[in-house]
Amino acid sequence: MSAEIKEREPLFSAKNIKLLKNPLNFENPITVQVLGICSALAVTAKLEPAVVMSISVVFVAAISNVVISLLRNGIPPRIRIIVQLVVIASMVILVDQVLKAFVYDVSKQLSVFVGLIITNCIIMGRLEAFAMANKPWPSFLDGIGNGLGYGAILIIIAFFRELLGSGTIYGYHVVPESFFELGYKNNGLMILPPMALIVVGVIIWVQRYYTRELIEKN
Amino acid sequence: MYSNGYIFRYAAIMVIVAAALLSTAAMLLKPFQERNVAIDKMGGILASADIPDITAENAIQLFNEYVKEEIVINQDGDVVESYTQSKKEDAKAFKLDLKAELYKKTKGLPYELPLYVIEKDNQTLYVVPLRGVGLWGPIWGNMALSDDLNTIVGVTFDHKGETPGLGAEIIMDFFTDQFVGKKIFDDNGAFKSIKVVKGGIGTLPDSEKIHGVDAISGGTITSNGVNDMLHDVLESYLPYLKKHR
Numbered sequence: 001m002s003a004e005i006k007e008r009e010p011l012f013s014a015k016n017i018k019l020l021k022n023p024l025n026f027e028n029p030i031t032v033q034v035l036g037i038c039s040a041l042a043v044t045a046k047l048e049p050a051v052v053m054s055i056s057v058v059f060v061a062a063i064s065n066v067v068i069s070l071l072r073n074g075i076p077p078r079i080r081i082i083v084q085l086v087v088i089a090s091m092v093i094l095v096d097q098v099l100k101a102f103v104y105d106v107s108k109q110l111s112v113f114v115g116l117i118i119t120n121c122i123i124m125g126r127l128e129a130f131a132m133a134n135k136p137w138p139s140f141l142d143g144i145g146n147g148l149g150y151g152a153i154l155i156i157i158a159f160f161r162e163l164l165g166s167g168t169i170y171g172y173h174v175v176p177e178s179f180f181e182l183g184y185k186n187n188g189l190m191i192l193p194p195m196a197l198i199v200v201g202v203i204i205w206v207q208r209y210y211t212r213e214l215i216e217k218n
Numbered sequence: 219m220y221s222n223g224y225i226f227r228y229a230a231i232m233v234i235v236a237a238a239l240l241s242t243a244a245m246l247l248k249p250f251q252e253r254n255v256a257i258d259k260m261g262g263i264l265a266s267a268d269i270p271d272i273t274a275e276n277a278i279q280l281f282n283e284y285v286k287e288e289i290v291i292n293q294d295g296d297v298v299e300s301y302t303q304s305k306k307e308d309a310k311a312f313k314l315d316l317k318a319e320l321y322k323k324t325k326g327l328p329y330e331l332p333l334y335v336i337e338k339d340n341q342t343l344y345v346v347p348l349r350g351v352g353l354w355g356p357i358w359g360n361m362a363l364s365d366d367l368n369t370i371v372g373v374t375f376d377h378k379g380e381t382p383g384l385g386a387e388i389i390m391d392f393f394t395d396q397f398v399g400k401k402i403f404d405d406n407g408a409f410k411s412i413k414v415v416k417g418g419i420g421t422l423p424d425s426e427k428i429h430g431v432d433a434i435s436g437g438t439i440t441s442n443g444v445n446d447m448l449h450d451v452l453e454s455y456l457p458y459l460k461k462h463r
Contacts, residue, residue: 042382043382045381045382045383045384046382046383049382074228075228076220076224076225076228077220078220078225079225079228079229082229083228083229083232086232086233086236087236089236090236090239090240093240093243094239094240094243097240097243097244097247097251098243098247100247100251100254101247101250101251101254102250104251104254104255104257104258104274105274108258108376113379161383165383166383188435188436191383191384191436192384192436
């Protein structure tokens with residue numbers, strides 16, 4: 001009995017905090033693991049869908065991590081990928097239904113992209129790599145951390161694409177009219193998906209400049 | 219270490235649990251969702267007639283206030299039903315599935331179409347609902363015509379999943395405002411629809427400019443979708459429009 005209590009670590013032990021923080025930088029799903037690029041291109045032309053997408057991904061990643069972690073000892077390894085997919089798909093459909101019922105405008109904005117969370121490799125990657133082998137609480141933190149790491153990059157990309165592409169931030173005009181009168185033009189290229197990839201590239205570059213550990217040795 | 223029997227049982231139970239969970243959620247949330255869809259539809263109809271301050275809360279009330287008549291017409295342009303009572307959301311016209319009716323048209327079957335009559339500032343406006351296809355999914359909208367059934371007073375568009383920043387821009391004011399004052403018939407009464415022109419209406423001859431708007435750059439397929447939607451839907455209303463002009 002006493003041994004069990006001794007083993008129990010605090011909810012926010014250093015190890016657990018690391019689970020939350022690492023995906024934001026050292027193990028960022030987009031810039032380091034290069035996962036979830038597809039949706040990073042698709043929903044980042046404007047900030048608002050990027051923000052809602054990030055929140056949805058945080059939710060789905062956290063909950064499916066917990067569910068899989070709870071089931072981990074009973075899942076037959078041969079069908080584990082299918083089980084993971086069923087859990088993710090159920091969560092995503094649930095999120096979609098709730099958005100449609102209570103924040104209809106936002107759900108209209110996101111439309112197909114909520115459904116596409118199912119195909120986001122980050123979530124399945126975390127289930128397979130983490131939740132299958134860890135307890136529910138660390139899995140929950142891992143899901144939140146990775147969702148946030150993904151969301152942070154999404155929001156940075158969307159910020160630059162919306163600012164340079166449309167001259168707005170979160171739908172508000174920020175580039176003053178006088179700029180346009182002087183001949184400034186919104187860069188239409190920023191709205192197109194390839195520019196998201198280039199922005200991701202720039203973020204990776206900047207991140208590695210400040211975090212030298214990430215640079216490959218050879 | 220797991221037998222085949224266990225795997226099958228596990229999979230079966232898992233899908234049943236998931237199905238039960240999702241269908242329960244869908245059933246519980248359905249009334250909310252349907253209400254949202256109805257409110258959204260009303261909001262679109264009202265917005266095309268440029269009625270101010272529409273919110274999700276007051277849409278039903280405003281709809282009953284401004285919409286005076288809901289008409290169902292058939293393929294020959296004859297009025298099948300005219301609804302003028304209160305509770306406008308229960309009218310047959312409001313419940314008609316435009317998608318299904320337009321599909322019947324493509325199959326050569328008889329079809330019925332809704333038309334909303336709005337009284338605003340002593341002006342009578344006729345709102346035609348629109349539906350078509352964009353790049354990734356359906357697009358739809360409403361077009362308010364003034365009582366000459368020719369001049370456009372306002373339009374709204376909406377879409378299921380057009381590309382954000384590109385095709386999705388069809389809902390923005392800068393695009394829809396272009397339609398105001400445009401005409402769907404020429405001076406001789408020939409049907410022209412409204413063309414969504416790639417490269418801008420500057421490329422059109424002067425006589426055609428009143429029947430065209432600028433397309434959205436980068437959103438060519440959605441723009442073409444809007445173009446086709448306007449042409450096809452307005453064409454279905456032609457018998458009625460011609461009779462009443």
